[in-house]
Amino acid sequence: NAGVTQTPKFQVLKTGQSMTLQCAQDMNHNSMYWYRQDPGMGLRLIYYSASEGTTDKGEVPNGYNVSRLNKREFSLRLESAAPSQTSVYFCASKGGPIYEQYFGPGTRLTVT
Amino acid sequence: GEDVEQSLFLSVREGDSSVINCTYTDSSSTYLYWYKQEPGAGLQLLTYIFSNMDMKQDQRLTVLLNKKDKHLSLRIADTQTGDSAIYFCAETMTMVANDYKLSFGAGTTVTVRA
Numbered sequence: 001n002a003g004v005t006q007t008p009k010f011q012v013l014k015t016g017q018s019m020t021l022q023c024a025q026d027m028n029h030n031s032m033y034w035y036r037q038d039p040g041m042g043l044r045l046i047y048y049s050a051s052e053g054t055t056d057k058g059e060v061p062n063g064y065n066v067s068r069l070n071k072r073e074f075s076l077r078l079e080s081a082a083p084s085q086t087s088v089y090f091c092a093s094k095g096g097p098i099y100e101q102y103f104g105p106g107t108r109l110t111v112t
Numbered sequence: 113g114e115d116v117e118q119s120l121f122l123s124v125r126e127g128d129s130s131v132i133n134c135t136y137t138d139s140s141s142t143y144l145y146w147y148k149q150e151p152g153a154g155l156q157l158l159t160y161i162f163s164n165m166d167m168k169q170d171q172r173l174t175v176l177l178n179k180k181d182k183h184l185s186l187r188i189a190d191t192q193t194g195d196s197a198i199y200f201c202a203e204t205m206t207m208v209a210n211d212y213k214l215s216f217g218a219g220t221t222v223t224v225r226a
Contacts, residue, residue, distance in 0.1 A: 040218050042116070042216040045214075099204070100160070102157075105154045
């Protein structure tokens with residue numbers, strides 16, 4: 001049982017390049033989330049998916065798109081990366097009796 | 113995390129108690145959580161409290177909830193070097209029916225000194 005996995009762990013992009021961050025969970029959870037973490041700002045929700053086939057915007061969706069490919073996988077795409085998107089990105093899924101969110105190890109992205 | 117506020121840094125001597133404070137805004141939050149993030153890692157749930165409780169104790173951890181003041185605290189007894197981490201307070205906020213998001217504070221970086 002791997003929990004929530006993310007790839008890649010690290011990535012450096014040039015301004016204007018595109019990339020997709022991958023996330024998968026093996027806990028059969030319906031809800032999945034993408035956050036970004038910036039120093040002094042905590043975690044901010046980018047997009048979420050309450051169930052397979054649905055996605056919704058969070059607090060900071062501009063510059064991102066998502067795909068809920070199936071129940072397991074939820075990907076985040078940067079179409080044209082900008083330096084302001086330099087951050088650590090976390091994927092999470094929600095489940096269990098106390099609605100706990102389980103986090104992946106993160107992707108550290110630098111845009112130059 | 114603008115709805116949840118917590119101080120950014122705490123330095124504590126090994127063996128002393130640590131107290132991390134948090135204020136939140138949504139009085140309808142069902143659960144309030146404390147997450148721990150060690151360097152280079154994701155967040156892990158440390159403990160939680162249900163909104164109808166005032167206190168919860170779990171080994172070295174004590175969570176106090178003051179609903180009137182919307183104040184949450186985490187006390188770590190006998191703080192050890194392994195407790196050095198960033199601690200996030202989080203509240204539940206309803207998004208749509210049957211789903212909610214977590215609203216996080218900015219995180220308190222706890223440094224344990226010998």
